[in-house]
Amino acid sequence: MNPSDCRDTAREKSCRARGETGDAPATVDSDSARRDRAIAQNLASLSTSTFGEVPQNGGGTFQLRRLDYDDAQFSFYGWSKEINKRTFQVIDVRKGTNENISIAVVRKIISIIREYEPGDFRWHSLRLSRDLTLSARPEDNADLEKFMMQEFFTDAGRAR
Secondary structure, eight states: OOGGGGHHHHHHHHHHHHTSSSSOOOOOOOHHHHHHHHHHHHHHHHSSOOSSOOOOOOOOEEEEEEEEESSEEEEEEEEEETTTEEEEEEEEEETSSSSSSHHHHHHHHHHHHHHHHEEEEEEEEETTTEEEEEEEEEHHHHHHHHHHHHHHHHHTTTOO
């Protein structure tokens, strides 16, 4: 049916039932349609794996979940090289030959950081309420371990 046919009052009711208004199709999107498209694009970008150049291939959040005498568990939400997207991982740590479980946890966290950042990296410290540049270089290991011990195992760092 031609849209101009819907302007006739006798046919108006059947046109409305089919969603035809009799006017030319609107070229301006409604606010809700634009919002829905923006949401769909944002969700697609979160779930689409990236091929080729990866704009952000590092970074993440660590959170201590459980700490016992000889084992612990922490979570890491960050970039996964295997699937080229951010993932949530739960990592179990055993004391092993380390002096205590705290240093075992810190060493595991540092090993994860080094997978993505072998040199300098940015760290957001909740304990200090600021961003810092730290070094993951092996020659700076003692300083990095000391910092991470304070970050994760002081009262101010426990919320991490």
